[in-house]
Amino acid sequence: MEILLGNDDGIHARGLRILYELVAASGHKPYIVAPEHQASGTSHAITLHTPLIPRPIYSEGKLYGLAVNGLPADAIKLGISAIYPDVDVVMTGINAGHNAGPAACYSGTLAAAFEGFMAGKPALAFSFDAFNEDKMDGLKETLLPLMPQFLALCHTPHVYNINIPCVAKVKGIKLTRHYLGFYLDHYEKHCDPRGRDYYWLKGLGYAPERPDAPGRYPNDLETLNKGYITITPLQYDWTEYELLDKVAQDMEKHAGEKKPKHQPR
Numbered sequence: 250m251e252i253l254l255g256n257d258d259g260i261h262a263r264g265l266r267i268l269y270e271l272v273a274a275s276g277h278k279p280y281i282v283a284p285e286h287q288a289s290g291t292s293h294a295i296t297l298h299t300p301l302i303p304r305p306i307y308s309e310g311k312l313y314g315l316a317v318n319g320l321p322a323d324a325i326k327l328g329i330s331a332i333y334p335d336v337d338v339v340m341t342g343i344n345a346g347h348n349a350g351p352a353a354c355y356s357g358t359l360a361a362a363f364e365g366f367m368a369g370k371p372a373l374a375f376s377f378d379a380f381n382e383d384k385m386d387g388l389k390e391t392l393l394p395l396m397p398q399f400l401a402l403c404h405t406p407h408v409y410n411i412n413i414p415c416v417a418k419v420k421g422i423k424l425t426r427h428y429l430g431f432y433l434d435h436y437e438k439h440c441d442p443r444g445r446d447y448y449w450l451k452g453l454g455y456a457p458e459r460p461d462a463p464g465r466y467p468n469d470l471e472t473l474n475k476g477y478i479t480i481t482p483l484q485y486d487w488t489e490y491e492l493l494d495k496v497a498q499d500m501e502k503h504a505g506e507k508k509p510k511h512q513p514r
Contacts, residue, residue, distance in 0.1 A: 257357025281314025339365025
């Protein structure tokens with residue numbers, strides 16, 4: 250298979266290099282179109298007011314990939330639309346930092362994978378539960394025997410969010426649902442030399458899950474923290490169908506009520 254690779258940590262990120270090597274070692278052809286700079290947390294933003302310029306990056310005298318002066322979604326959109334339209338699969342990552350739970354909402358890694366899905370391609374988004382790339386030592390050796398299982402997911406266009414724990418030995422792979430809790434944000438306030446306040450995002454906690462969270466499958470965040478690789482199928486459809494039905498009934502009810510007659514002055 251021909252597989253298009255992207256990420257949000259930038260084309261020189263170690264995780265992308267590992268993913269490239271994993272695809273090649275599995276007998277498939279990798280192509281890279283990725284942001285030229287770090288672009289974490291940009292979610293599904295795209296570039297509208299400047300042209301996108303792909304720049305070839307070489308490694309050991311051979312073409313490694315194309316660096317784009319844009320965002321993660323830009324790179325995969327451009328890659329599929331104009332450069333490598335015939336790829337079979339899109340893979341993104343391996344992100345430095347997990348994308349379980351609410352992190353998925355902000356992830357450029359997942360947004361890039363969704364671009365593949367929206368173009369009719371199966372898409373896998375890989376993330377590793379550590380921000381320090383030095384902790385990726387041994388990650389390729391851990392994931393290589395698992396690649397056939399990951400590639401077996403790629404028969405139809407869907408998006409799979411795959412999170413990998415930062416542990417000495419992975420306990421296994423588990424299918425999970427999305428953690429239904431939000432961040433508890435903490436900002437640290439400072440004052441600059443001109444007397445202006447500014448804020449740094451200091452840390453992120455997690456709010457408890459909603460009480461109506463379904464219990465058939467474990468959630469991705471807690472399962473990842475237990476040392477398992479998590480696989481979560483995601484969907485593009487954001488429609489809240491139960492609420493849609495309720496609102497439709499309410500609108501029908503109000504439309505049927507008689508309006509008060511206009512009273513002449």
